[in-house]
Amino acid sequence: MGRILAIDYGRKRTGLAVTDPLKIIASGLTTVPSHTLVQYLKQYTSQESVELFLVGEPKNLDGGTTDATVFVEQCVNLLTKHFPSIPIKLMDERFTSKMAFRSMIDSGMKKKDRQNKGLIDEISATILLQEYLQTQL
Numbered sequence: 001m002g003r004i005l006a007i008d009y010g011r012k013r014t015g016l017a018v019t020d021p022l023k024i025i026a027s028g029l030t031t032v033p034s035h036t037l038v039q040y041l042k043q044y045t046s047q048e049s050v051e052l053f054l055v056g057e058p059k060n061l062d063g064g065t066t067d068a069t070v071f072v073e074q075c076v077n078l079l080t081k082h083f084p085s086i087p088i089k090l091m092d093e094r095f096t097s098k099m100a101f102r103s104m105i106d107s108g109m110k111k112k113d114r115q116n117k118g119l120i121d122e123i124s125a126t127i128l129l130q131e132y133l134q135t136q137l
Contacts, residue, residue, distance in 0.1 A: 015121025
């Protein structure tokens with residue numbers, strides 16, 4: 001059984017999260033510089049079976065596109081080109097960064113640690129993936 005890998009793509013950094021092989025639990029994987037994403041995913045998919053890329057789709061409050069939408073579309077095009085056998089699903093990522101920051105506060109994380117934007121991206125990807133898993137029940 002393959003894993004689902006969630007991608008919270010940003011211009012500078014990309015947060016990644018992954019399920020266990022049974023697709024029950026979402027866990028943060030890492031944060032990578034966005035320009036190294038394809039290289040990282042090639043290495044990861046050579047070691048682990050991935051059956052779906054879940055990509056966070058940025059949307060405005062009214063459901064419209066944002067300034068970041070074009071970058072996510074470019075990411076999807078790269079994924080399609082380099083991983084043609086792995087399907088890609090887009091999922092609304094509104095509020096995941098705010099939810100990630102809130103969870104960091106709620107868990108008692110120190111202010112200095114909460115300033116780590118890479119960690120916020122990884123947690124955002126995890127939240128996105130967990131929400132997706134809940135819709136699949």
